[in-house]
Amino acid sequence: MKNKSPLMIVAVVLAVLLLVAVGFGVTQVASLKSQVQQAQLQNEELRLDNEQLQLSNEFGVLNSEFQQYEDQAQRLANDTILAKYTAAKAKVEQLMNELKSEKVKSQARIKELQNEIATLKGLLRHYIAQIDSLNRENAGLKAENSEIKAQNEQLSSRVREETRKNENLSERMTLAEKLNVTGVTLTPLKKNGKTEKNVTKAKQLMVKFTIPQNNSTPVGEKTIYMRLVSPEGQLLGGGGSFPFEGKSVPCTARKNIEYSGDEITGITIYWDVNTALTPGEYTVELFTDGYRLTSRRFTLKK
Incomplete structure (x- = not known):
């Protein structure tokens, strides 16, 4: 009896997670259908x-x-x-x-x-x-x-x-709707590449995301441009610039990917810390093909 109780708990938790995932999927499909309509x-x-x-x-x-x-x-x-x-x-x-x-x-x-x-x-x-x-x-x-x-x-x-x-x-x-990104995260890293909880001690910042499958998007090489903005509103630069809406926009880093229409998971873009970082809200923006793909905010602590 003692062995069965934890298994039942795990089963209930998995069932709840499955229901949440299904509900999220249904919501996303409904949202996409609404956009198409x-x-x-x-x-x-x-x-x-x-x-x-x-x-x-x-x-x-x-x-x-x-x-x-x-x-x-x-x-x-x-x-x-x-x-x-x-x-x-x-x-x-x-x-x-x-x-x-x-x-x-x-x-x-x-x-x-x-x-x-x-x-x-x-x-x-x-x-x-x-x-x-x-x-x-x-x-x-x-x-x-x-x-x-x-x-x-x-x-x-x-x-x-x-x-x-x-x-x-x-x-x-x-x-404007052809390319999308999901699951965007911002993680401070130690020198050995492991997660650093204290942003002031971070040696790198890693942005990770997924590009979903979309057969209507033209295939080929695409350059993803990343902008990281500090809590003080300063761009964490060093990645050159790129054209956007008729202007030259500075960026933090960039990455080239080969897109074939299939889902690409675990895409990572790194930025080597070269200035003092402070705790607070950081903004991540991703661009490609002349469009802003996403703009997300993350709170990094000390």
Whole structure:
């Protein structure tokens, strides 16, 4: 009986640890799923914004074309088309104002706006056909059409530029999540490489971490840059510098790794102590590929 009691205790402790690990894993999966869903929602919002911009530009082109013929309306025997065009134009303006005021765009409202724009195009074509039949001798009409085409090309160029910006934004959002680090630790070491509890006596500081598996990350050699900041806010330097957000940023140390998409455990970066260390809160930052991977704080005691 005396031998069974400790075994039961160990079994209970292991079961509790297993439940904690499972709970942590479930939480991490849920968090990742939430991030993916958030990115998808943002991309959908960008796509709808771009569609609305394209339709707004098309509407501007239609109005530019219509204004070229508006002063000739009295020459038409039947102004029914003009009345229909005015009504459809008012509907388009109403839809665009509604979409501008909505934080989340509606695909259904975008589709309705597309249909109304298509109606306007059809009405405008019919309207222009009637006007042209009365003004075929107007030599200046060709010049006006050329000017409208130039305006249309300018608007199309703006749409292409906005589309490119949206694509770049989506690409950066994706790249920012490609590489991750977990299990970051900061440990003072003695001269023989063993743990030193008193930071003031440490000969080295060791940062250790894991890079999880991620098949979407480009493989190849990567340089991990580490920054260690003391409790006094001073960078523990000596590792040169690296480019980040258009600037040259000094670092404490660096390490090259070969990344193949698989998990890499036990990555260590060392810094040889060359100044007096004090107890307090130290900050560890890791960078690669132009992104800050993590920023963690650790309290080291005397």
